[in-house]
Amino acid sequence: MSLIVAAFGFGLVSMSIIAISAVGFTMQFGITNMINLAYGQVMIASAYAAYAVNNAGVSIWLALPVAAVFGALFSFLLNRLVYAPFQRKGTNLIGMVIISLAVSLVIANVMLPIVGYYSVSYHQNPGTTYHLGSIAVTGEQLAIIGVAVVVMLAIHALLRLTRLGKAMRATAANPTLARNCGIPTARVIDLAWLITGALCGIAGAVAGMNSDSFSVASGSEFLIPIIAASILGGAGSPYGAMIGAVIIGEMTEISAAIISPEYKQVVAFAVLVLVMVLRPQGLLAKRGALAAAG
Amino acid sequence: MTYYLTTILVYAAVDILACLAISLQFGVSGIVNFSFIIFQAAGAYTAAVLSLPRDTANGGFQNYILGLNLSFPLPWIAATVVGAVIAVPIGLVALRRLRSDYQAIAMLVLSVIASLVVTNTPAFLGGAAGLSLVPQPLSDKFNPYSDSYQWAFTIGALILAVIVFFLVQRVINSPYGRSLRAMRENEAAANALGKNAVALKMTVFIAGGAIAGLSGAILVGFITIWAPSTWLYPETLILFAAVIVGGRGNNYGAVLGALLVPVGFEEATRYIPPFGPPGLIPALEWVCIGGLILGFLWFRPRGVLPERRRVFPPRRQVAEVGNPSASRD
Numbered sequence: 001m002s003l004i005v006a007a008f009g010f011g012l013v014s015m016s017i018i019a020i021s022a023v024g025f026t027m028q029f030g031i032t033n034m035i036n037l038a039y040g041q042v043m044i045a046s047a048y049a050a051y052a053v054n055n056a057g058v059s060i061w062l063a064l065p066v067a068a069v070f071g072a073l074f075s076f077l078l079n080r081l082v083y084a085p086f087q088r089k090g091t092n093l094i095g096m097v098i099i100s101l102a103v104s105l106v107i108a109n110v111m112l113p114i115v116g117y118y119s120v121s122y123h124q125n126p127g128t129t130y131h132l133g134s135i136a137v138t139g140e141q142l143a144i145i146g147v148a149v150v151v152m153l154a155i156h157a158l159l160r161l162t163r164l165g166k167a168m169r170a171t172a173a174n175p176t177l178a179r180n181c182g183i184p185t186a187r188v189i190d191l192a193w194l195i196t197g198a199l200c201g202i203a204g205a206v207a208g209m210n211s212d213s214f215s216v217a218s219g220s221e222f223l224i225p226i227i228a229a230s231i232l233g234g235a236g237s238p239y240g241a242m243i244g245a246v247i248i249g250e251m252t253e254i255s256a257a258i259i260s261p262e263y264k265q266v267v268a269f270a271v272l273v274l275v276m277v278l279r280p281q282g283l284l285a286k287r288g289a290l291a292a293a294g
Numbered sequence: 295m296t297y298y299l300t301t302i303l304v305y306a307a308v309d310i311l312a313c314l315a316i317s318l319q320f321g322v323s324g325i326v327n328f329s330f331i332i333f334q335a336a337g338a339y340t341a342a343v344l345s346l347p348r349d350t351a352n353g354g355f356q357n358y359i360l361g362l363n364l365s366f367p368l369p370w371i372a373a374t375v376v377g378a379v380i381a382v383p384i385g386l387v388a389l390r391r392l393r394s395d396y397q398a399i400a401m402l403v404l405s406v407i408a409s410l411v412v413t414n415t416p417a418f419l420g421g422a423a424g425l426s427l428v429p430q431p432l433s434d435k436f437n438p439y440s441d442s443y444q445w446a447f448t449i450g451a452l453i454l455a456v457i458v459f460f461l462v463q464r465v466i467n468s469p470y471g472r473s474l475r476a477m478r479e480n481e482a483a484a485n486a487l488g489k490n491a492v493a494l495k496m497t498v499f500i501a502g503g504a505i506a507g508l509s510g511a512i513l514v515g516f517i518t519i520w521a522p523s524t525w526l527y528p529e530t531l532i533l534f535a536a537v538i539v540g541g542r543g544n545n546y547g548a549v550l551g552a553l554l555v556p557v558g559f560e561e562a563t564r565y566i567p568p569f570g571p572p573g574l575i576p577a578l579e580w581v582c583i584g585g586l587i588l589g590f591l592w593f594r595p596r597g598v599l600p601e602r603r604r605v606f607p608p609r610r611q612v613a614e615v616g617n618p619s620a621s622r623d
Contacts, residue, residue, distance in 0.1 A: 035395050093395040094326050095591060105528055106584035109577040117573055224403055262414040269407040273387055276400055280392050
């Protein structure tokens with residue numbers, strides 16, 4: 001029993017990481033109607049950007065904004081230079097998925113010779129360990145949970161309280177109508193890629209902090225719980241992705257304690273299959289702020 | 295030299311089979327099967343565990359299920375059947391009325407997960423180390439190391455590829471093939487005309503699975519080893535690159551793509567002098583594959599040999615009787 005309670009504590013950390021990344025992933029999908037399968041690779045690239053700064057002797061917490069900026073610029077350029085031109089050309093949804101997978105392959109293999117084949121880990125100080133019953137979390141893990149809470153609140157405020165958030169929701173709901181109403185959708189989409197890219201970068205860095213080590217190959221591993229959480233919550237819905245992250249985060253960690261850590265991803269996949277069979281639109285797609293069309 | 299030529303030709307036959315299946319699924323029917331490689335893997339594993347003796351043989355250095363020691367051609371037939379059978383549950387989940395890109399990512403995730411499960415379950419199919427010493431077909435009757443055996447195997451593989459080519463050709467030129475293209479072009483319209491898109495996709499998925507299973511059996515029968523590292527999800531993308539380069543929906547294009555991309559790349563890197571740190575060349579190879587897909591989708595989305603435009607002959611007689619000027623269109 002205490003094992004499961006301890007796993008619940010780990011679940012809090014992994015749900016935080018999944019939440020940050022899944023909200024970014026699902027917003028890209030909601031606003032730009034694009035499933036960006038290169039997301040995991042951008043996460044890893046940002047984690048390495050933070051590693052470069054961290055390796056130069058800077059604290060990992062100061063390197064976190066570097067990862068965010070790197071992820072934002074990378075995603076922005078990716079959209080501007082690759083995705084947007086193809087979308088303008090009228091490439092269909094399937095074509096875009098193939099393109100994003102090809103891009104992910106290119107990013108991973110351009111990175112390999114640059115960063116090397118071996119796993120790296122951040123120079124970090126996990127801080128004191130706090131105990132609550134059989135839950136044990138390090139100070140650093142508490143800080144990761146804190147980052148996730150701040151990011152979620154910031155996204156909520158952005159979508160609900162600002163003009164930009166309103167424009168984003170309008171663009172997600174119907175881009176043509178939004179443009180006709182005078183919303184500069186091109187600029188909104190640019191900003192959406194910058195913001196979601198920053199989330200992707202932060203997620204990459206905190207995922208790197210929470211794992212013992214990471215390598216280029218971790219990118220596709222990251223992507224599975226993200227996809228599972230986004231689809232569970234209803235693709236395109238940020239609030240759905242948050243709920244999805246809570247469920248996937250806890251389920252994977254608790255199952256790791258009960259069955260075996262090797263099958264974490266399999267549990268995430270089983271949830272994905274169940275959702276696709278029972279409720280393909282996801283939990284919140286109908287009420288989600290950024291519900292995807294179709 | 296015999297070894298070199300037969301290896302290239304067997305790989306060509308296997309890749310041609312795989313590309314035909316992808317062309318049927320993706321090119322003709324518009325299904326993006328990102329889990330394609332697991333059908334090939336399923337065929338290869340099936341053929342392997344059916345032709346291997348029990349895992350206690352060979353000193354028991356590898357673990358796997360079954361080990362029935364069946365003789366050729368039973369393992370190959372079983373591999374084809376298994377490829378078709380596993381398509382049923384996957385298709386039932388993935389091909390429901392979902393957005394096409396949802397279907398694609400579900401299958402991509404499946405491919406990653408399948409590899410994870412097999413790698414982490416050593417007793418099932420040999421785990422990460424995989425299976426080795428798989429007996430070659432009829433190796434109890436002939437000497438598999440002789441040149442004549444190698445050539446017979448190669449010719450057999452090529453004949454199978456040719457047979458499948460003509461079968462697929464028949465299918466895509468049939469009324470059924472026309473329904474598939476209608477579904478690809480406009481699923482809602484095909485549904486409205488009474489075509490059951492889910493059932494159509496299901497049949498194509500099963501047919502493609504069977505071809506993939508056969509291709510896996512041929513491959514494992516030749517190389518005699520099989521492991522998770524040979525069927526990682528990017529391998530599927532190589533085959534997609536081949537079909538996109540060759541020309542999707544055109545069987546000649548699929549064959550050309552199979553010869554240019556998987557076979558061509560393998561051969562080209564053989565002749566490049568090694569440079570840079572180890573692993574640089576494979577990494578660059580993957581970058582080229584990705585670049586190839588992006589480049590072709592941008593500059594020549596229909597491939598080198600585009601799908602033939604299918605136009606119905608104008609109804610001349612009616613047009614000429616009614617209004618002579620209408621016969622121009």
